[in-house]
Each structure stands twice: as structure tokens, then as C-alpha cells.
Amino acid sequence: MSRQWQLREAFGLDNLELRTGEPTAGPGRGQIAVRIRACSLNYRDLLIVRGEYDPRMKVPFVPLSDGAGEVVAVGEGVDEWKVGDRVLGCFAPRWQGGEATKERLRYARGTPTAGGMLAELVVADADGWVPTPDHLSDEQAATLPCAAVTAWNALEGVRAGQTVLVQGTGGVAIAALQLAQLKGARVIVTSSQQAKRERAEGLGAWKTLDYTEDTEWGKTVAGLGGADRVIEVGGAGTVNQSLRAVRVGGQVAIIGILAGVKADIALTKVLMNGVSLRGIMVGSREDFLQMNRAIAAHEMEPVVDRVFAMDEVPDAFAYLARGAHFGKVCIRVS
Ligand SMILES: NC(=O)c1ccc[n+]([C@@H]2O[C@H](COP(=O)([O-])OP(=O)(O)OC[C@H]3O[C@@H](n4cnc5c(N)ncnc54)[C@H](OP(=O)(O)O)[C@@H]3O)[C@@H](O)[C@H]2O)c1
Missing domain, CATH: 3.90.180.10 (Medium-chain alcohol dehydrogenases, catalytic domain)
Structure with a gap:
């Protein structure tokens, strides 16, 4: 049975x-x-x-x-x-x-x-x-199969020394924090909870921000030099801040809809800054195998x-x- x-x-x-x-x-x-x-x-x-x-x-x-x-x-x-x-x-x-x-x-x-x-x-x-x-x-x-493969795919092309912005501390976000660090990137994490921000710092996050207190967090991230890649899981409620946070020529990986589905997007920011918006849908078996090789090599937990x-x-x-x-x-x- x-x-x-x-x-x-x-x-x-x-x-x-x-x-x-x-x-x-x-x-x-x-x-x-x-x-x-x-x-x-x-x-x-x-x-x-x-x-x-x-x-x-x-x-x-x-x-x-x-x-x-x-x-x-x-x-x-x-x-x-x-x-x-x-x-x-x-x-x-x-x-x-x-x-x-x-x-x-x-x-x-x-x-x-x-x-x-x-x-x-x-x-x-x-x-x-x-x-x-x-x-x-x-x-x-x-x-690993959904959240981490999605994060891995969203981080494609990120290089050592670059800055990745991760929203929140859920499954995709924490996988992205860990995997971005395997690639040698430094990571900014936004979270509504002090205790979670501290845990993210314990995992190596370079900076953490409270998105409920600092509602203009996109500007704050721009002030830190901007993000080469944004792991966008909020959706409608966060995408315009993400467009402020991303550097000229950077990429916003569109993944989630935690804060809504339909958004008015500041398209001028996309075109004038040459920003790419890339939709992500998890990944293939080959992506999964490749990610697992990196996880095994670094004994990432x-x-x-x-x-x-x-x-x-x-x-x-x-x-x-x-x-x-x-x-x-x-x-x-x-
Ligand atoms: N496209 C794809 O292939 C794909 C794959 C996987 C997941 N997704 C999508 O990605 C999203 C995240 O999935 P998940 O499984 O990681 O969710 P999850 O584990 O449930 O994530 C929840 C966390 O997200 C954070 N959050 C909620 N609203 C936020 C906001 N406005 N700004 C920043 N952070 C916010 C909160 O973090 P704090 O408590 O720290 O504030 C919350 O604890 C979902 O929409 C899911 O459907 C898409």
C-alpha cells in the first residue's frame, strides 16, 4: 500500500x-x-x-x-x-x-x-x-527542482564581482542569494523582517534593506552603484523599483508575482538605460544538471x-x- x-x-x-x-x-x-x-x-x-x-x-x-x-x-x-x-x-x-x-x-x-x-x-x-x-x-x-533551478537560470551570465539584487527571503530568493555567491557576485537582499535580514547577512549578503520602510529602495540600490541583475519575484508591486535599481545595461529577471500581476511599467527607464527584461520559466534538465555540479563542487547547503x-x-x-x-x-x- x-x-x-x-x-x-x-x-x-x-x-x-x-x-x-x-x-x-x-x-x-x-x-x-x-x-x-x-x-x-x-x-x-x-x-x-x-x-x-x-x-x-x-x-x-x-x-x-x-x-x-x-x-x-x-x-x-x-x-x-x-x-x-x-x-x-x-x-x-x-x-x-x-x-x-x-x-x-x-x-x-x-x-x-x-x-x-x-x-x-x-x-x-x-x-x-x-x-x-x-x-x-x-x-x-x-x-532544488523549481526554486533553485529558476534562480540558477535567472543568474545566467552573472560574473564574479557583479552585484545581484534579491527580493525577499522565500525559496527562489534564498537560492539566488546562495547561487549568486557561488558565482562570486555580491548580493543585496530586501526583506520586511529584521530577523530575516540578519539571517541573510549570516549567509553572506553584502547589504540588506527593509522594503516596507525604504519604499524607494530602487533609488537606494542605485546609490550603491546599481544592480547588474535583479531577481524580480514581487511582480507588479516591485518592478518599477527594480527598474530604478538596475544599472545601465543590466538585466531584470522577471520571475514572480508575489505583489501582483499587472503593472504600469516605466518603459522610458527600460529603453533609455538599455535594460533587458527577461522572463524566466524554471529551467531544463540540462540547467538542473549544471546547477547541481556547481552545488556539489562548493558543497552548497x-x-x-x-x-x-x-x-x-x-x-x-x-x-x-x-x-x-x-x-x-x-x-x-x-
Ligand atoms: N517563473 C518561474 O519559473 C518561477 C519559479 C519559481 C517561483 N516563481 C514565482 O516566484 C515568486 C516567489 O516564489 P517562492 O516560491 O520563492 O515564494 P515564497 O517562498 O513564498 O516567498 C515568500 C517571500 O517573498 C517575499 N515577498 C513577498 N512580497 C514581497 C514584496 N512585495 N517585495 C519583496 N519580497 C516580497 C517575502 O519575504 P520577506 O518575508 O523577507 O519580506 C516572503 O516571505 C512567486 O510568485 C512564484 O510563483 C516563478
């Missing part, structure tokens, strides 16, 4: 149900079966469960894009994996490398198309996984804020929604 959480009748945290079912059929040709050990939550998972991400999705399905586990069975024709290998699921398993395409992005985990990771056993195509870096626990590793038990998933979502976390919120699955 194996347990899994499903979004059953309709959207909403109240419609999450922990079900115990017959064991899933063994892996078919080209597939592996993975005993999931740990998952992590992303803000996207919260939007999906609430029905705010894509209300056209059909229930029931298993939520969560991010899972870490161990191979327990290997299907015919699979050479890449053996029983006992530690693996991590890719966010978009059909995006193996190269450019994003509609088809590659449509098949994404944590949705009805590719299914989710919040299950004790997941059977899926063998090429939709990457090896877990040896030095990481399952919980640490489970933080992703930040796990709190681990909830498998039967505490609704509490974990409620905790994420409160925004009290620093880094990532995880679930111990099995």
Missing part, C-alpha cells in the same frame, strides 16, 4: 485528501519507480491548490512539483539508473535542454499533465530525473526552514501562505 495526497473534488486547501491506495503498477519500458523521501513546497503549488494558477486544471491530481527519493524498480530498457540511486524529479521532464517550447513547458510536474510528487511512490519516465548531489539530505535536495510530516500537509501550506519562512518549507514523505 502507498499513500498520496490528492486534490480531490475541487480546488482549495480543504479539498486536499491523504489517500491510501493499492501499490501503483511497476515501471513500464523506459520508466523508473521512485520511493519519494521528501518534497518541498513552492508558492506556485499554493496557487495551484487554491485554483489561482490555472482554474481550468482538472481534479483529481497529486500536487507538488518537487520531490527527492530513491529508485526502487527499473523498467526495461533503462540503463541510466539502478535500484538504490538517489534522484530528484525535473520540474518540466520533457524539457531536456535547449530552448523552452510550449510543448516542453506544458508537461510540468505538480499539475494534471505530469502529476505531482506528494506521494510515497512515483512511477515516471527515466529521463525526467537527475542524480541527487551526494552531500545533500533528501529535504535539502527536495528544495540549501536552506530548509521547516520540515512537516506527511500527515501535516495542509498545515505546511498554511505556514507557507503566512510568509513567515526563510528559504524552503519541506515535507518528510517516507
Whole structure:
């Protein structure tokens, strides 16, 4: 028997149900079966469960894009994996490398198309996984597939000595703080909480700012020399400050919508300063493998804020929604 959480009748945290079912059929040709050990939550998972991400999705399905586990069975024709290998699921398993395409992005985990990771056993195509870096626990590793790959992709081209601005202290932001430092960049972090700013400084942040007190933080960052790259997770509520913060010729990586979706953008700042706005959608399996090589080489340890038990998933979502976390919120699955 194996347990899994499903979004059953309709959207909403109240419609999450922990079900115990017959064991899933063994892996078919080209597939592996993975005993999931740990998952992590992303803000996207919260939007999906609430029905705010894509209300056209059909229930029931298993939520969560991010899972870490161990191979327990290997299907015919699979050479890449053996029983006992530690693996991590890719966010978009059909995006193996190269450019994003509609088809590659449509098949994404944590949705009805590719299914989710919040299950004790997941059977899926063998090429939709990457090896877990040896030095990481399952919980640490489970933080990587969405938030960290997104941060890695958003930092593409950042060079040693450059300045990166990171907004807030959630999953993407703290991964970006850590990964930017691997590249030799110095990082400015904005956060509404004193305790979180201190933790960010403890992780090596060069400067921290309170975006609730210093509402013109873009100007403050410009006064510090400007940011070569902005990790923009706020969206409508932050993008115009980001355009003030970024240096001439710099880039704003458009990632999130924590502070709204529709914005009036000061386009003169974009064109007169030669600023690039680059939309980011997580990344490919190749991006994931490349990031993991950097994480392993530097023995980087992703930040796990709190681990909830498998039967505490609704509490974990409620905790994420409160925004009290620093880094990532995880679930111990099995
Ligand atoms: N495009 C992609 O591929 C992609 C991938 C992953 C995530 N995302 C998006 O990126 C965003 C972040 O995701 P996440 O999983 O990292 O979220 P998260 O962990 O829930 O982040 C929450 C934190 O964001 C900070 N925040 C909230 N409003 C803010 C604002 N106005 N200015 C600055 N910081 C603010 C807060 O930090 P403090 O408490 O420190 O103030 C809060 O604790 C979401 O919109 C998500 O959908 C997009």
C-alpha cells in the first residue's frame, strides 16, 4: 500500500485528501519507480491548490512539483539508473535542454499533465530525473527542482564581482542569494523582517534593506552603484523599483508575482538605460544538471526552514501562505 495526497473534488486547501491506495503498477519500458523521501513546497503549488494558477486544471491530481527519493524498480530498457540511486524529479521532464517550447513547458510536474510528487511512490519516465548531489539530505535536495533551478537560470551570465539584487527571503530568493555567491557576485537582499535580514547577512549578503520602510529602495540600490541583475519575484508591486535599481545595461529577471500581476511599467527607464527584461520559466534538465555540479563542487547547503510530516500537509501550506519562512518549507514523505 502507498499513500498520496490528492486534490480531490475541487480546488482549495480543504479539498486536499491523504489517500491510501493499492501499490501503483511497476515501471513500464523506459520508466523508473521512485520511493519519494521528501518534497518541498513552492508558492506556485499554493496557487495551484487554491485554483489561482490555472482554474481550468482538472481534479483529481497529486500536487507538488518537487520531490527527492530513491529508485526502487527499473523498467526495461533503462540503463541510466539502478535500484538504490538517489534522484530528484525535473520540474518540466520533457524539457531536456535547449530552448523552452510550449510543448516542453506544458508537461510540468505538480499539475494534471505530469502529476505531482506528494506521494510515497512515483512511477515516471527515466529521463525526467537527475542524480541527487551526494552531500545533500533528501529535504535539502527536495528544495532544488523549481526554486533553485529558476534562480540558477535567472543568474545566467552573472560574473564574479557583479552585484545581484534579491527580493525577499522565500525559496527562489534564498537560492539566488546562495547561487549568486557561488558565482562570486555580491548580493543585496530586501526583506520586511529584521530577523530575516540578519539571517541573510549570516549567509553572506553584502547589504540588506527593509522594503516596507525604504519604499524607494530602487533609488537606494542605485546609490550603491546599481544592480547588474535583479531577481524580480514581487511582480507588479516591485518592478518599477527594480527598474530604478538596475544599472545601465543590466538585466531584470522577471520571475514572480508575489505583489501582483499587472503593472504600469516605466518603459522610458527600460529603453533609455538599455535594460533587458527577461522572463524566466524554471529551467531544463540540462540547467538542473549544471546547477547541481556547481552545488556539489562548493558543497552548497540549501536552506530548509521547516520540515512537516506527511500527515501535516495542509498545515505546511498554511505556514507557507503566512510568509513567515526563510528559504524552503519541506515535507518528510517516507
Ligand atoms: N517563473 C518561474 O519559473 C518561477 C519559479 C519559481 C517561483 N516563481 C514565482 O516566484 C515568486 C516567489 O516564489 P517562492 O516560491 O520563492 O515564494 P515564497 O517562498 O513564498 O516567498 C515568500 C517571500 O517573498 C517575499 N515577498 C513577498 N512580497 C514581497 C514584496 N512585495 N517585495 C519583496 N519580497 C516580497 C517575502 O519575504 P520577506 O518575508 O523577507 O519580506 C516572503 O516571505 C512567486 O510568485 C512564484 O510563483 C516563478
